[in-house]
Amino acid sequence: MFVHCGASPLRLKLKSLGAPADDVDILLRAVKRRLTFSAQENVVGEGDTAPQVRILLAGTTCSYKRKEDGGRIILSFHHPGEFCDLHRYVLRDSEPALAVQALTDCTVAVIDYRDMDGLLSRPTLASALWRASMLETAVYRERLTRTGRGTAIVRVAYLLCEQLERRGAFGNQARQLPFSQIDVADATGLSVVHVNRTIQTLRALNVLSPATRAIEVLDRKQLEKIAGFDGRLLALPTLVSKWAVQVETNG
Amino acid sequence: MFVHCGASPLRLKLKSLGAPADDVDILLRAVKRRLTFSAQENVVGEGDTAPQVRILLAGTTCSYKRKEDGGRIILSFHHPGEFCDLHRYVLRDSEPALAVQALTDCTVAVIDYRDMDGLLSRPTLASALWRASMLETAVYRERLTRTGRGTAIVRVAYLLCEQLERRGAFGNQARQLPFSQIDVADATGLSVVHVNRTIQTLRALNVLSPATRAIEVLDRKQLEKIAGFDGRLLALPTLVSKWAVQVETNG
DNA sequence: CGTCATGTTGAGCCTCCTCAATTATGGTGG
DNA sequence: CCACCATAATTGAGGAGGCTCAACATGACG
Numbered sequence: 001m002f003v004h005c006g007a008s009p010l011r012l013k014l015k016s017l018g019a020p021a022d023d024v025d026i027l028l029r030a031v032k033r034r035l036t037f038s039a040q041e042n043v044v045g046e047g048d049t050a051p052q053v054r055i056l057l058a059g060t061t062c063s064y065k066r067k068e069d070g071g072r073i074i075l076s077f078h079h080p081g082e083f084c085d086l087h088r089y090v091l092r093d094s095e096p097a098l099a100v101q102a103l104t105d106c107t108v109a110v111i112d113y114r115d116m117d118g119l120l121s122r123p124t125l126a127s128a129l130w131r132a133s134m135l136e137t138a139v140y141r142e143r144l145t146r147t148g149r150g151t152a153i154v155r156v157a158y159l160l161c162e163q164l165e166r167r168g169a170f171g172n173q174a175r176q177l178p179f180s181q182i183d184v185a186d187a188t189g190l191s192v193v194h195v196n197r198t199i200q201t202l203r204a205l206n207v208l209s210p211a212t213r214a215i216e217v218l219d220r221k222q223l224e225k226i227a228g229f230d231g232r233l234l235a236l237p238t239l240v241s242k243w244a245v246q247v248e249t250n251g
Numbered sequence: 252m253f254v255h256c257g258a259s260p261l262r263l264k265l266k267s268l269g270a271p272a273d274d275v276d277i278l279l280r281a282v283k284r285r286l287t288f289s290a291q292e293n294v295v296g297e298g299d300t301a302p303q304v305r306i307l308l309a310g311t312t313c314s315y316k317r318k319e320d321g322g323r324i325i326l327s328f329h330h331p332g333e334f335c336d337l338h339r340y341v342l343r344d345s346e347p348a349l350a351v352q353a354l355t356d357c358t359v360a361v362i363d364y365r366d367m368d369g370l371l372s373r374p375t376l377a378s379a380l381w382r383a384s385m386l387e388t389a390v391y392r393e394r395l396t397r398t399g400r401g402t403a404i405v406r407v408a409y410l411l412c413e414q415l416e417r418r419g420a421f422g423n424q425a426r427q428l429p430f431s432q433i434d435v436a437d438a439t440g441l442s443v444v445h446v447n448r449t450i451q452t453l454r455a456l457n458v459l460s461p462a463t464r465a466i467e468v469l470d471r472k473q474l475e476k477i478a479g480f481d482g483r484l485l486a487l488p489t490l491v492s493k494w495a496v497q498v499e500t501n502g
Numbered sequence: 503c504g505t506c507a508t509g510t511t512g513a514g515c516c517t518c519c520t521c522a523a524t525t526a527t528g529g530t531g532g
Numbered sequence: 533c534c535a536c537c538a539t540a541a542t543t544g545a546g547g548a549g550g551c552t553c554a555a556c557a558t559g560a561c562g
Contacts, residue, residue, distance in 0.1 A: 091389070140391040140395060194551075197550095319514075
């Protein structure tokens, strides 16, 4: 079955959220289609109201919003195993939908709302997805504590730490991140020019590789120190035992 | 029963989230205790790990976090009918708990985790609370688009608009907001001094009342224009029909 | 070998911050 | 009713970080 190709990050993710293995199987069976997108393409358009959720199986995407002047505001990045637009399903488009863009070539699984309704009758799966939403909220909260308060170097360092951590949780240990400086600027709210200067500072500190045209982290410890980053906030896999207890108690 | 006193904002809130009336009754029956706090008191302490959720029945609270230097970062405000610390229940303290502080005298209902577990076996209630979480996330997202990007006047205006809108959704039409300039500074990430100057600008524009020692909105239209505020993002009550349809379909 | 997107550099300006001092305001005890 | 105090609000002056504008470099790709 094609639905099993590339499903392992999703399995890991749902397991870390406390969903039993058979829930994952059932979820995967609801995937009727799998799509691929190339870098820069829109995975979910700005006016998209298709009644389906997308799960990222491979690659990196971001959700963003447009300013009146056409500028792009990146609100979050998605990594394999994460839902791209679960909020649209839950809130039924009560807010102008965010668009989702592929930052690298990527693969996406599609599930119809109709099938989601059935899946959520399983309480274990429903709470796992609720937890996934709450983790996303926690990420936003963390970001809010830096954005608008921290200096440019803190904001940039934090962004990089967050992405390294989230990718690492699902096996991707690469030191190189697939973001352009423009992406970093749109995600941190800084100007491209200042992001460039900030990255040069980080290079001078031997935290980032001096190689141009790529963001490669050489000294992660130091980067986390600069960002004031606390990985525990996002450390999903360590929580598995906690959910297990909870599910048991509920059942 | 005391549990019914002050329950009407909660009823409104849950109704707007699509929960049927009997769900609300059952939820209210799980409230074993009701507490009152005076302004400035902590409703939930920074290290608090008590296995219970708090629902704000009356007054205004905020959730915050401390910086290393002791500074306060306000992440969100709570209004009657909203949960103060639902995230703690869902994620089981996987993150260092946020503290919650009373901004005015207030009343809080307490429900034990054990009882929550039972309540959530009702799918309609579970999805209503999931939606509540998602709305909170949407609020964070909106805030992120302003914080760190907008000018001081936009940030302050947006904050005020958001609170007016959320209070208004549950019947509180007062033009006066119970925030000190310090609260506004801690919530927007601006310095107190600059918040003061920004508020003076808004007063000069006849948007805020010139009365000192109070933030009173005179010209809400203009305030929303300055903030680029779109009330639809938070307009819960208008969504009732949507959830009703959804619940019907699911059932 | 031209074109386009990304990355780099410089200069001037503006917003917001910090530090420091002063003025309400409200509460408390005498 | 007043002296006293803590907190909040206000005002001024100087400085720093980040923005804008504008040019130029570099690499990817056809």
